[in-house]
Amino acid sequence: MPERRGQTPLWGSRMAWLLAWRNLAHDRSRFAVTLVGIIxxxxxxxxxxxxxxxxxxxxxxxxxxxxxDFWVVTRGTLNFEIALPMSERELHIVRSLPGVDRxxxxxxxxxxxxxPTGGDESIILIGFDLNSGLAGPWNLREGRLEDLRLxxxxxxxxxxxxxxxxxxxxxxxxxxxxxxxxxxxxxxxRSFTTSPWVFTPFRNAQRLAGLEPEEANYVIGTxxxxxxxxxxxDALAQALxxxxxxxxxxxxxxxxxxxxxxTGAGAxxxxxxxxxxxxxxxxxxxxLYATTVDHLxxxxxxxxxxxxxxxxxxxxxxxxxxxxxxxxxxxxxxxLLLAHLSQYSAAMVIIPWELAIGLYGVTLGMCLLASVVxxxxxxxxxxxxxxxx
Amino acid sequence: xxxSAAPYPRTKxxxxxxxxxxxxxxxxxxxxxxxxxxxxxxxxEARGISLIYGSGPTAVHAVNDVDIAxxxxxxxxxxxxxxxxxxxxxxxxGCLLRASAGSVRVEGRDTSGLPKAELSRLRxxxxxxxFQSYNLFPALTALENVQLALELKGYDLKEGQKLLQRxxxxxxxxxxxxxxxxxxxxxxxxxxxxxxxxxxxxxDEPTAALDSxxxxxxxxxxxxxxxxxxxATIIVTHDPRIGDLSDRVVHMxxxxxxx
Numbered sequence: 001m002p003e004r005r006g007q008t009p010l011w012g013s014r015m016a017w018l019l020a021w022r023n024l025a026h027d028r029s030r031f032a033v034t035l036v037g038i039i040x041x042x043x044x045x046x047x048x049x050x051x052x053x054x055x056x057x058x059x060x061x062x063x064x065x066x067x068x069d070f071w072v073v074t075r076g077t078l079n080f081e082i083a084l085p086m087s088e089r090e091l092h093i094v095r096s097l098p099g100v101d102r103x104x105x106x107x108x109x110x111x112x113x114x115x116p117t118g119g120d121e122s123i124i125l126i127g128f129d130l131n132s133g134l135a136g137p138w139n140l141r142e143g144r145l146e147d148l149r150l151x152x153x154x155x156x157x158x159x160x161x162x163x164x165x166x167x168x169x170x171x172x173x174x175x176x177x178x179x180x181x182x183x184x185x186x187x188x189x190r191s192f193t194t195s196p197w198v199f200t201p202f203r204n205a206q207r208l209a210g211l212e213p214e215e216a217n218y219v220i221g222t223x224x225x226x227x228x229x230x231x232x233x234d235a236l237a238q239a240l241x242x243x244x245x246x247x248x249x250x251x252x253x254x255x256x257x258x259x260x261x262x263t264g265a266g267a268x269x270x271x272x273x274x275x276x277x278x279x280x281x282x283x284x285x286x287x288l289y290a291t292t293v294d295h296l297x298x299x300x301x302x303x304x305x306x307x308x309x310x311x312x313x314x315x316x317x318x319x320x321x322x323x324x325x326x327x328x329x330x331x332x333x334x335x336l337l338l339a340h341l342s343q344y345s346a347a348m349v350i351i352p353w354e355l356a357i358g359l360y361g362v363t364l365g366m367c368l369l370a371s372v373v374x375x376x377x378x379x380x381x382x383x384x385x386x387x388x389x
Numbered sequence: 390x391x392x393s394a395a396p397y398p399r400t401k402x403x404x405x406x407x408x409x410x411x412x413x414x415x416x417x418x419x420x421x422x423x424x425x426x427x428x429x430x431x432x433x434e435a436r437g438i439s440l441i442y443g444s445g446p447t448a449v450h451a452v453n454d455v456d457i458a459x460x461x462x463x464x465x466x467x468x469x470x471x472x473x474x475x476x477x478x479x480x481x482x483g484c485l486l487r488a489s490a491g492s493v494r495v496e497g498r499d500t501s502g503l504p505k506a507e508l509s510r511l512r513x514x515x516x517x518x519x520f521q522s523y524n525l526f527p528a529l530t531a532l533e534n535v536q537l538a539l540e541l542k543g544y545d546l547k548e549g550q551k552l553l554q555r556x557x558x559x560x561x562x563x564x565x566x567x568x569x570x571x572x573x574x575x576x577x578x579x580x581x582x583x584x585x586x587x588x589x590x591x592x593d594e595p596t597a598a599l600d601s602x603x604x605x606x607x608x609x610x611x612x613x614x615x616x617x618x619x620x621a622t623i624i625v626t627h628d629p630r631i632g633d634l635s636d637r638v639v640h641m642x643x644x645x646x647x648x
Contacts, residue, residue, distance in 0.1 A: 015533070015540040022528030301524040304485060306513025307541050308506070384485045386524055387476050387593050 013314055020318030023295055031323075034287040038327025039334065041280020042363055046335035046351055048273035052266055053355070054348035059192035059259045060252040062126065066106075066135040068220035070233055071251040072243050079258040080251070081124060081193060083108060086243065088214035093239050094221055099232035103221030104129040105202060109209035110195060114174040115165030122195040123164070125175065127205020127216075134220060137199040142169055143184030148201050155184035159346055160196035175208045190348050192259055277366055285370035288319060292374035296381060303383035316374050324367035328360050430497055431458035432588045432621035437491035438481055440474075440644075451477040452488070453644035461588065464615040464622040466632050469641035475625040476593055478641065482623065483516060483591045484508040496588055513542055517582030517620075519592035519611075523574040525566040531577045532562040538584035552580040556610060572603030579610060583618075590615065590622040596631065608634045 024031045063071070063080055072094060074084040094103040107127030112120050128135040130148055137145070137155045147153055154175070156164055165173070171182045175198070184199075191197050206213060223229050229247060236245040246254065260266025292299070299312055335351055342349040440452040452474045459465045467475045480486040482493060484500055493500045495515055500508060512518075517538075525534050535549040553562055556576040566574055575595055582590055592611065596604030608624070608631050615622040624631060632638040640647040 013540060014546070015537045018533065019526065019529065019537065022526075026528040297524065298526050301520070301526075302541075303509070304483075304512070304518055305538065305541065306509040306511070306516070308509065308513075311541060384480050386518075386520055387480055387485070 013311065016311055016314035017318050017322075020315045021322055023291060023298075023315070024319055024322060027291070027294070030287060030291065034284060034291075034323050035327045035330075037283030037287065038280055038323060038363065038367070039331040041276050041283065041366065042328055042331025042359060043335050043338075044276030044279070045273045045362065046332060046355070046359055047338060047349060048269050048276060049355060049359075050335065050339050050342075050349035050351040051347060052260070052269040052273070053350040053352070054190075054342070055192055055265065055269065056256045056260060057350055058190040058348055060256050061189065062135075062197070063248055063252040063255065065138055066220060066248070067222065068106075068134055068248055069222045069229065070220070070236065071246045071248060072219040072221075072236065072240060073217070073246070073251070075242055075244050077244060078262070079255040081108060081110075081255075083217040085211060085215040085217055086219070088216070090240055090243060091216070091219050094219050094236060097232070097235055097239060099224050099227035099235065101222045101224040101227075102132060102134065103219055104132050104134055105216035106135060106218040106220045107202060107205045107209060107211070107216050108218065109205070109211070111176045111209055113164060113180075113198070114177075116171055116173050117165035119165075121164055123175070123198045124191060124193070124195045125205050125209055126197050126199045127202040127209070128199065130201045134222070137184065137186045137189060139187045139189060141185050141187040145184065147183035148199070150181070150183055152179045152181050152204065153183040153200065154180045154204075155186060155199040156182055156196060157186045157189045159188070159190055159344070161185070163346075164196060164198075176210060178208055180208065188343060188348075190346060277362065280363070281366045281370045284320070284323060284367050285373055288316070288323070288367075288371050288374045289377065291319060292316060292377055296378070297386065299378040300381045300383055300386045303381055304386045309379065312378050313375060316371050316378060317368060319374075320367040320371035321364060324360070324364040327367075328363040331363070332356050332359060429460050431460050431494075432496055433482055433623070434458040434494045435478075435482055435488075435491060436494075438478070438488045438493065439490040440477055440481055440486060441489045450644045452481060454491070455644075455646050457482070457639065457646065459589070459621040459623055461621050462616055462619040463636045464612050464624065464634075466635035466638045467623055467625045467641060468627070468629070468632060468638055469647075471627070473641040474644035475641050477644075479591055479593055479623060479625050483518065484512055514585070515587050516589045516591060517584070517587040519575070519578050519582045519590065519595045521594035521597045523566070523571075523578045523598075525574055525577055525581075527566050530563050530565055531558060531569065531573075531580075534566070534577055535580045535584055538581045542585035544585050548584070549580075552583055553577070555583070555614075556580045570603070571599045572607060575599060575603075575607045576610065579607070579614070583614065586618060586620070588621060590620050592622065592624045594625055594627065596626065596628055601630075604628060605630060605634070612636075 072090055074086050077083040091103060091105055094100055109125045110122055111125050113123040114120055130136065141158060143155065148155060156166060166182050169182060169185065173180050189197060200208065223232055233245050233247060302312055339349040339351045435455060435457050438452055438455045439450060442449045442451055455478060467478065469475050481488050484493065495511055500511065526537065529537060531553060532549050535552050536546040539546050539548050550562060553559055556579050558573060558576050561569060561573060569577065596607055599607060611622055611624065612634050614620065
């Protein structure tokens with residue numbers, strides 16, 4: 001007579017996993033439908049969340065790529081793209097305060113761009129101090145930053161070449177009726193709005209935007225080494241009663257929150273991700289339920305044999321976990337591929353590894369949740385049913 | 390007045406090994422199990438069992454005041470026409486249904502007040518079930534079907550091969566139920582029921598879906614296993630030929646055991 005080994009460990013049941021897998025694989029076409037549903041849900045959720053991250057990235061990309069520690073803006077400015085002009089006086093006040101190392105003016109302005117191929121486009125002109133190195137374009141694919149010293153020179157991003165009608169370096173066009181010439185092309189500097197960014201030195205930007213020589217939207221700067229940043233910021237705010245002063249990360253957060261939540265753009269993306277989750281859960285729930293109904297007699301047999309409830313839970317939850325894993329892997333693979341391809345489009349999709357892994361947790365949770373209905377069904381089986389067949 | 394199984398004269402005396410299969414069975418009508426000759430206690434014993442569906446004038450007595458006992462090494466055939474209450478009685482004896490009245494004792498332990506989980510545990514550890522429709526798991530091989538029961542009962546999965554060899558299916562370990570004949574499926578079901586060598590085997594119409602020769606072979610196998618291993622076996626059947634191979638036959642009609 002063989003000896004008992006004792007109770008099987010809760011999750012170490014080889015047969016529960018085997019039965020779960022075989023139940024799924026037994027009906028291949030149904031399993032394929034389950035996987036397609038999960039893949040669809042994963043791709044939908046990953047793309048929506050990736051778009052959300054892409055949007056937040058592009059909404060704050062310029063702020064994050066400057067070397068500035070602080071931003072001085074006209075009081076009430078909600079985001080980076082839209083700020084009222086301020087006078088040169090603010091720049092002088094900032095420069096005069098202890099704890100400030102460097103300060104310069106910065107300009108952001110919506111202006112019309114005449115496409116060489118015909119028609120107009122709205123652009124956001126970025127004017128920066130070419131000498132200080134505090135701000136400016138990066139990832140130059142063609143041309144040199146120094147070429148911006150040439151008259152009327154501007155730099156655009158390759159993502160917007162078609163949109164702006166620029167097919168090569170040296171293309172000439174008009175900004176607000178004034179001559180401009182493309183001297184450089186960057187890669188992957190996307191705007192959150194539909195208007196492309198166009199970089200040019202501050203003085204040229206002032207001219208192209210039609211601002212007075214003493215006007216700018218921003219004063220940006222760096223703190224002296226060893227200065228208490230919060231303290232200097234507070235001192236700046238006190239000295240500039242008609243302005244708001246932000247640390248760079250705070251201004252980035254304000255801009256991000258504005259675009260993502262105040263405008264509802266982010267909410268729309270998140271709702272889409274939530275819908276993906278819901279659709280995925282419904283598909284998985286339906287298929288798992290159908291699989292459970294198909295195997296009711298087997299669950300009844302297990303119950304009649306005296307199998308503990310947790311064994312039946314394990315089989316159904318095992319089915320859900322297997323479905324989640326096998327659905328997540330291709331789903332996230334497709335999403336990563338699409339994210340890679342999005343580098344060449346205007347809408348950047350960013351899927352960091354934390355999101356890819358986190359999404360597995362979401363998929364697993366979605367599938368486990370979807371199996372609750374099946375568990376309830378299986379638990380209601382009267383084991384006596386197997387004698388009545 | 391209780392209606393009980395009268396001791397049925399054994400029609401066969403030995404299993405495949407030729408070993409004596411069981412001592413004389415005590416008559417539950419006369420004296421308790423403790424009083425049984427040779428001091429053999431029943432593996433499964435029911436006293437005054439009734440099962441009533443519904444109430445009032447429409448109440449149906451599916452099982453009506455039944456006493457029955459089956460001893461280690463004994464194979465008892467429960468026979469009777471359809472609707473006579475055989476399967477219902479089997480379900481009560483198998484702790485799948487609670488009796489409206491009376492008590493069921495499994496190896497001397499009264500099951501009346503046990504909670505559902507404890508009854509499940511009792512079924513798992515002390516009983517093996519064989520069903521009319523085999524109830525094998527179609528997605529598992531013959532070996533895996535047996536191993537499933539072994540794992541549930543906490544036994545080494547390697548035992549599965551030995552059990553299948555024991556029922557003559559050593560060469561069909563990797564076959565799925567759809568690749569087996571009816572007789573082979575029922576043998577797998579028997580091997581599964583034997584997993585962990587439970588004290589009691591309960592079989593519901595195990596030959597109903599089989600042809601005559603396969604049916605006979607399956608019952609002979611059950612009888613041999615019952616005798617060799619000293620298991621108490623109850624077979625519910627319509628098939629009068631099974632009676633010939635059983636140690637005792639109990640007839641039921643209208644929920645009662647015929648004297």
